[in-house]
Amino acid sequence: MKIDIVSVFPEYFEVLNLSLMGKAQDKGLLEITAHNLRDWTHDVHHSVDDTPVGGGAGMVMKPEVWAECLDELLGLGAPAQQESSAQAEAATMQPPATDAHGSAAAPVLIFPNPSAPLFTQRDATELSHAGHLLFGCGRYEGYDSRIPDYYRAQGIDVREYSIGDYVLNGGEVAVSVMLEAITRLMPGFMGNPDSIVEESYTGEGALLEHRQYTKPAVWRGLKVPDVLLSGDHGKVDRFRRDEALARTNDIRPDLIKALDCKALDKADRKTLMALGWEVSAAHPRKLS
Missing domain, CATH: 1.10.1270.20 (tRNA(m1g37)methyltransferase, domain 2)
Incomplete structure (x- = not known):
């Protein structure tokens, strides 16, 4: 599985090199790359945000910076600059990139968002079969809502998930949580695959797991x-x-x-x- 993560703090994801996640990368099960969103800015301050339209507190992440980044990572060509909006809408996009075996990577674009549907074990199970996951980490007051709308219109599978009824400073923690839940379900990731069979929320008729004990009695x-x-x-x-x-x-x-x-x-x-x-x-x- 190819995993791309976009953040203004890519160094946060060095933790993914530890434990089972690190071993999975060493074995070639995962290819994880964290990208700095500021690498796609063009101003001297590397600005990724601006004031919210309509007023209000905080700053909102700018769509044009995200678009340059996502177009590149998703293998999409940027829309041609046209004089009319009708021509811009009609601009064609380049075909999606292929994986190492020459087949379509079928990327899934995922944004953590406290206002989105709850991420569940069922979602983790589904996404564990994907070939390419691309996570976008919002910050400040979040990302411009047109970003996921635009990429859905381009035929990209876009998901927005919340990990609980609380708000974080940014999407990095949420992405780490989702990645742990997703990757551990991949064949070959766990040393003993039977260890996930009776876990909480797993399978049809999911229940909370029974309590566990070890020695001494x-x-x-x-x-x-x-x-x-x-x-x-x-x-x-x-x-x-x-x-x-x-x-x-x-x-x-x-x-x-x-x-x-x-x-x-x-x-x-x-x-x-x-x-x-x-x-x-x-x-x-x-x-x-």
């Missing part, structure tokens, strides 16, 4: 549940499944509501009923 007076020491794998699996259902019920009942009752086994139904759910319909319903 007793630590500072706190004991590992006896069933986990029993050696009975069936009982262990059932205990973990029941705990996942119980934790999800307590913390994220919305995930319980989304379960398909037809996919639940008899033991699942019994556990959910004990937790106060009615399971005879298409999806569980919380009893008052």
Whole structure:
């Protein structure tokens, strides 16, 4: 997977050379390049922002700087400068770049945005199959809203995601979060691929993961549940499944509501009923 990141602080992404992400680059699974947006400016101050149209606090990142950068990284030719807007709209774009094997890279352009839909495990799974991801990190009051609109009109797959109900100083942290979630799902990234199978939010009928323990069996007076020491794998699996259902019920009942009752086994139904759910319909319903 080819990953390009555009930021006014590209040095922030040196952290991606550590741990599993660094090993994935060494193995050739990932090719990550962080670019400085200011490299596409032409003024002495390398300005990337301007005052908001209509007034207001803060500064907004300028579309013309982003456009020069994105046109180059996406393999698009800049629209010809025409005297009329009609001619400008009719200007043709160069074909997209190809990957190392000569096939279309099919880039996905992603902007973190606190006003956008929430980034989920399902999004991470989908994007883990992409050949080329290009992330744009906003700063200040954000980027001009015409930027994603323009590139969608050029046929680019443009995504805007929020990582939670809070606001950050810039998109760099959000991009790092999304990259961790996406790349760890790539074949060959994790040393043991089975370690992601039962994680929270994973797969259809996603639940929060059960709690985890290691040795010693007793630590500072706190004991590992006896069933986990029993050696009975069936009982262990059932205990973990029941705990996942119980934790999800307590913390994220919305995930319980989304379960398909037809996919639940008899033991699942019994556990959910004990937790106060009615399971005879298409999806569980919380009893008052």
